[in-house]
Amino acid sequence: MTKALAMLESHPADLGGVDPEAIAAAIQECLTCAQACTACADACLAESDPAAMRDCIRTDLDCADVCEVTVRILSRRGDALGVTRQLLAVCEQACRACAEECERHAEHHRHCAECAEACRSCEDACQQLRQHLG
Incomplete structure (x- = not known):
């Protein structure tokens, strides 16, 4: 169990039917x-x-900045699911743009290849959570 999942599950407020593992996965990928x-x-x-x-x-x-903000919002309980959905969509866009840019350099710069891979994983996790939120 990740610390993000442990924190989500230990919070006294209800998640409103949202899967804590999906939130924790998005938090971890964003980090x-x-x-x-x-x-x-x-x-x-x-x-x-x-x-x-x-x-x-x-x-x-x-x-990096968008991912960090997304982690903070996902780590808090809130009723503004519309804002959370929009933020997840923005995070997906930022990750996609970064992955595409890094992929242009990946053949010559290993750090860009590694970064592009992390961005694609984060994009997927945010998309899955956003779809789960409806």
Whole structure:
């Protein structure tokens, strides 16, 4: 059991029928993606021509920020499911954009390949949770 799942299940408020494992999976994927994107941006800055990686760096940092906000919202109980759904959709879009950008560099930069993989996993987890929320 992940700490995210343990925290969700230990909360005294009801989840309103939402599967805590789906929420915990999205939280974990968002955390992993945020870390991967932050590390990828840093690795891009260490490349021989960081200016050529500018779009990748910006997309990485945008995705990391969106993932971190998504974790915070998913970790709290709230009645604004519409906001949560919209945030999950935004997170999917940020992850998709970052994955696409990183995939452009993946052949030459392993950190971009790793980041793209994390982004795709996060995109999938957010999509699954959003569909579960209705």
